[in-house]
Amino acid sequence: GTPEDVRLATTRFVRAINVLGLPALSLPCGFDSRPMPLGLQIIGRPFEETLILKVAAALEDATGYYRRTPPQGGNAQ
Numbered sequence: 001g002t003p004e005d006v007r008l009a010t011t012r013f014v015r016a017i018n019v020l021g022l023p024a025l026s027l028p029c030g031f032d033s034r035p036m037p038l039g040l041q042i043i044g045r046p047f048e049e050t051l052i053l054k055v056a057a058a059l060e061d062a063t064g065y066y067r068r069t070p071p072q073g074g075n076a077q
Contacts, residue, residue, distance in 0.1 A: 014041070023049040027056050028065045035070045 017024045022043050029040040040059070044052040060066050 017041075017043055022046060023052055025052055025056055027060065028068075029059075029063070030065055030068070031070055037070070 011018075014024065014026075022045070024041055024043040026039045026041045028037060030038045032038055042052045042055055
């Protein structure tokens with residue numbers, strides 16, 4: 001309910017990772033009960049970009065969450 005800088009708000013949860021210089025990525029992983037999208041952030045050790053990309057690809061293949069859209073009427077799937 002209070003005014004907030006949009007740029008700062010969208011990076012609130014990733015700033016520490018950026019400062020540390022760690023490779024990271026975010027991918028969709030479903031919806032909550034409202035249904036707002038949920039994301040999963042995968043963070044790797046320095047220079048392990050290839051590993052986090054492989055993990056993300058495996059999760060996408062296993063779950064298919066990236067293909068889903070929010071359900072109508074607020075009933076999350």
